Every structure is written in C-alpha cells, then in structure tokens.
Amino acid sequence: MTTIIDGKAVASEIRADLTGAIETLADAGARPGLATVLMGDDPASQTYVNMKQRDCEEVGIEPHHVDVPGDAAPEDLYEVIAELNDDPDVHGYLVQSPVPDHVDYRDVIRRIDPMKDVDGFHPENVGRLVAGDARFRPCTPHGVQKLLEAAGVDTEGADVTIVGRSDIVGKPLANLLIQKADDGNATVTVCHSRTDDLAAKTRTADVVVAAVGIPELIDGSMIAEGATVIDVGVNRVDADTEKGYELVGDVDFESAKERAGAITPVPGGVGPMTRAMLLYNTVKAASLQEGVDVEL
Ligand code: NDP
Numbered sequence: 496m497t498t499i500i501d502g503k504a505v506a507s508e509i510r511a512d513l514t515g516a517i518e519t520l521a522d523a524g525a526r527p528g529l530a531t532v533l534m535g536d537d538p539a540s541q542t543y544v545n546m547k548q549r550d551c552e553e554v555g556i557e558p559h560h561v562d563v564p565g566d567a568a569p570e571d572l573y574e575v576i577a578e579l580n581d582d583p584d585v586h587g588y589l590v591q592s593p594v595p596d597h598v599d600y601r602d603v604i605r606r607i608d609p610m611k612d613v614d615g616f617h618p619e620n621v622g623r624l625v626a627g628d629a630r631f632r633p634c635t636p637h638g639v640q641k642l643l644e645a646a647g648v649d650t651e652g653a654d655v656t657i658v659g660r661s662d663i664v665g666k667p668l669a670n671l672l673i674q675k676a677d678d679g680n681a682t683v684t685v686c687h688s689r690t691d692d693l694a695a696k697t698r699t700a701d702v703v704v705a706a707v708g709i710p711e712l713i714d715g716s717m718i719a720e721g722a723t724v725i726d727v728g729v730n731r732v733d734a735d736t737e738k739g740y741e742l743v744g745d746v747d748f749e750s751a752k753e754r755a756g757a758i759t760p761v762p763g764g765v766g767p768m769t770r771a772m773l774l775y776n777t778v779k780a781a782s783l784q785e786g787v788d789v790e791l
Contacts, residue, residue, distance in 0.1 A: 498646065498757040500725075505645040506638075506767035509775060510554050516778050516789035517555045527781035528557040529613065529773070530579055530588035534572055534598065535565030540591045550770050556777055559585055569598045573606055580608040586781040587613030589773075610784060613776040616663065624667060627674050630783075631776045636668035638768025639704060639725050640678050646757045648702060648723050651680040656696050658713065658745070659706035660687045664727055668704060693717070705745035715750030724751050724758040727765045 520527060529551050531544045544560065551558035559582075561575050572590070579588045588611055590603050604612075609619040615631035623630050632640075643650060655672055659665035665685055672681040686696050697703045697717040705713050706727035718724060728745030744761030752758050759765055775791065782789045 497752050497755055499752075500642055500646045500723075500757050500759045500764060502638075502642060502759055502764040502767045505642055506771035508645075509641065509768075509771040510550075513554055513774055513778050513791075516782065516791055519789045520778070520781055520785060520787055521555075523785060523787040525781060525785040525787060526555070526557050526584075527586050527777050528559055528582075528584045529777040530559035530561065530582075530585045532561045532563065532572070532575055532579070532588060532590045534563040534567065534590070534594050537593070540593070544591050546770065547773060550774055551777075554774055556774060557584065559588070565595050569602070572598060572603065576603065576606045580606075580611065583784075585611065586784050587611050587777040589614045611780060613773060613780055614663075615667070615776065621662075621667070625670050627676070629671075631779065632671060632772070633663060633667045634772035634776065635664050635706075635727060635765060635769045636671050637772045637775070638765055639668055639727065640671060641772070642725060642759060642765065642768055643702065643723065644678060646723060648757070650678060650702070653681045653701040654684070654699060655681040655702040655704065656684045656686060656700035657704045657706065658686045658690075658693065658697065659704075659708075659727070660685050661706065664706035665704075668706075703746075707745045709745055710743045711747040712745050713751065714747040715752075715754045718751050718754045720754050721756040722754070724755045725765065726759050726761050729761060729766060 531547050533544050548558040563572050579585050594600050604616045609617045612620050615633040620630050657665050657669055669683045669685045672679050672683050684696050694717045702723045704725045710730040710732050726744035726746040730743050731740040732743050734741035742762050
C-alpha cells in the first residue's frame with residue numbers, strides 16, 4: 496500500500512501548533528506582523544500574495560501589504576524595503592518573485608534586514624544555514640523536511656536524490672539534509688539539467704525530491720520500489736477544466752505511486768507546507784525581535 500502524504504493535514508497541524516507561540520507573544524504585548532511586497536501585477540504572484548495574507552489572518556499574524564508599480568524605478572522598491580526594515584510592526588516580509596526584468600532580485604534580497612528575511616534568502620541567512628546554524632530555514636525545503644518527518648522517514652543514512660539545484664529549493668534542501676542533525680544526516684545527490692543519466696541517480700535513492708518545473712519528468716520507472724517521493728513541482732498544463740488548465744507536479748503521480756512507498760500529491764503536498772513554514776518563520780522573527788521566548 497502506498498501512503499499518500501497529506502501536506503494539507505501536516506500543514507494544518509503546524510499552523511495549529513503556532514497558535515500557542517502567537518498567544519505567548521500576545522501576552523507579552525506583541526503581535527507578529529508579516530508584510531508582502533508585490534512589484535507589478537502578475538496574476539499568479541497576486542494570487543500567492545493574497546493567499547499569504549489570508550493565511551496570516553487565520554492564525555493571528557497581522558498582514559501588511561505594499562504594491563509597487565511594475566514600471567517603478569528599482570530605487571522606489573528599495574525605499575519600500577528601507578521603510579519595512581524600520582517598521583517595528585513588521586517582523587518579517589518578502590518581496591514576491593519574479594520582480595520585473597529591470598530589477599535585480601539579488602540586489603533586492605541584499606537590502607532586506609536579515610532579521611526580517613522570513614524567506615531565508617539573504618546571504619547572511621544562507622551562510623548561517625550552510626554553517627549549520629540556520630536562523631530562518633527557507634520555507635519550501637523546511638516544509639519538505641517536516642513532510643518527511645510526518646511520514647516517518649528517517650533521513651539518517653538515507654540516500655536522497657534531489658532533482659533541481661535552485662537557490663530556493665534544491666540547494667538549501669541539500670544543505671539541510673546533510674547537516675549533522677536528527678532531520679539531516681542523509682547522503683545527498685543533487686541533479687540538474689546537465690546531470691548525466693538522471694534515472695540512474697533517482698532509481699537508487701531512498702528518497703527522491705523533484706524540484707524541476709517540468710511536468711511529470713519523473714515517472715515510476717525512475718523510482719525504486721518502496722522509495723519516498725516528494726514532488727515540489729507545480730506546473731500548469733492545458734486541460735479541459737473551467738480554468739482551462741490543471742496543476743501537475745514534476746512527478747508522474749500515477750506511475751510513481753505504483754512503486755513508491757509514500758508520495759506527495761500535487762496539489763495538496765508541498766504547497767501547503769511552504770505556506771505554513773512562512774508563518775512559522777514569521778513567528779520566529781517576532782520572537783527574536785521582541786525578545787520573547789516561544790516554543791516552536
Ligand atoms: P528553477 O527553475 O529555479 O530550477 C529548476 C532546476 O531544475 C534547475 O536546477 C535545473 O537545472 C533543473 N532542471 C531543469 N531541467 C532538468 C532536467 N531535464 N533534468 C534534471 N534537472 C533539470 O525552479 P524552482 O526550484 O524555483 O522550482 C521548481 C519547481 O518547483 C517549479 O515547478 C516550481 O513551480 C515549484 N515550486 C513549488 C513550490 C511549492 O511551494 N510547492 C515552491 C517553489 C517552487 P539547471 O540548474 O542546470 O538549470
């Protein structure tokens with residue numbers, strides 16, 4: 496029997512666990528605040544930002560939002576960032592990506608106060624993570640770790656193949672899983688577009704994490720019998736639905752499920768976890784800035 500790992504359920508447990516910490520902060524007179532910044536009017540980004548705002552309201556985090564016109568100068572965005580860095584009500588914030596082409600996202604990230612960088616993308620936070628002293632674990636890799644834990648997968652000594660080496664998923668996840676830690680201690684292989692014989696790398700893995708952005712790239716023939724499969728991918732493909740598309744992962748769910756011991760669905764797997772871990776990081780940021788110890 497293949498276990499379908501229910502990301503929605505695990506995420507809702509994490510959100511419920513946060514309420515205690517939020518109450519502790521409230522008792523100390525502090526309400527965690529998360530701001531989103533959206534430059535331009537990309538509809539998908541707008542949806543993501545709206546969801547983050549709604550998530551905040553549901554758990555008792557104060558949502559803030561700033562829109563920046565898509566044709567504004569980079570300096571206008573930097574001004575918003577400087578204001579958020581100084582705003583004591585905003586404990587964490589993020590600039591939704593992608594930003595317009597005339598803005599360098601790395602420049603944007605470098606200007607965010609690392610204490611408020613709840614995405615965990617600032618070089619200081621990346622360095623701390625690599626050094627084994629993470630302040631904010633990036634939300635998607637942290638969510639993957641939590642899903643593995645919830646599925647009862649012991650990463651110690653496990654062979655984990657990560658497909659994708661992006662700065663937001665593949666690289667930080669590899670760095671987390673090789674840490675000398677209870678939720679690390681894995682032997683990690685990281686694959687990318689220049690990897691020779693991808694199937695040979697996935698087929699021998701106890702855990703396969705797909706973060707590629709290519710619909711259903713990884714099928715059942717590439718999965719070892721009984722392996723755990725975590726599908727980070729979210730891809731829109733044309734379909735005969737009301738919206739004219741459907742969401743599929745980077746894994747061919749139907750064939751992979753025949754061989755996997757446990758597998759995440761898309762949607763309903765990693766996506767809800769990413770959102771939950773953003774709330775987690777916001778509560779952690781508030782705790783650090785307010786000097787209030789909370790249980791996380
Ligand atoms: P990127 O485009 O930044 O990175 C994709 C990675 O896949 C790159 O390292 C690339 O290699 C590699 N790759 C591309 N083609 C192949 C191939 N044929 N074989 C092996 N590797 C390949 O993507 P992201 O990491 O940002 O996102 C990946 C997917 O995850 C997307 O579908 C995205 O929508 C989704 N996502 C989902 C989240 C969630 O919360 N569920 C959060 C973040 C992302 P190279 O480096 O050589 O180019």
